[in-house]
Amino acid sequence: QDQLAESGGGLVQAGASLTLSCVVSGRTFSTLGMGWFRQGPGKEREYVAQISPSGDRTHYADFVKDRFTISRDNAKNTLYLQMNALKVEDTAVYYCASRRPDYSASTYSGHYNYWGQGTQVTVSS
Secondary structure (H helix, E strand, C coil): CCEEEEECCEEEECCCCEEEEEEEECCCHHHCCEEEEEECCCCCCEEEEEECCCCCCEEECHHHCCCEEEEEECCCCEEEEEECCCCHHHCEEEEEEEECCCCCCCCCHHHEEEECCCEEEEEEC
């Protein structure tokens, strides 16, 4: 069982940057595919980005390409999401999640079995 804890959210103005962190314990972090999801007010949870266990492969939702960067430090058991050029529509609770080992890559939340509690990101105009 994995335990995940996000941090780094906050209130920022449009155009600003934030970096989210997610510390993972439980299974060996370097063997876990990881993802970021978000849920905006009144919206369903949506996929943001994912990264392979070694960090050599990443994938992004179209709406964050060229603005967000997912990365990891396996020595620190930590996942990151660098968010640049934030927009009002990026306002959401952001969740990190660890992927089920039977899936090598997935944008579907159901393929991620452990989740953090979420961190709020609010972008004002």
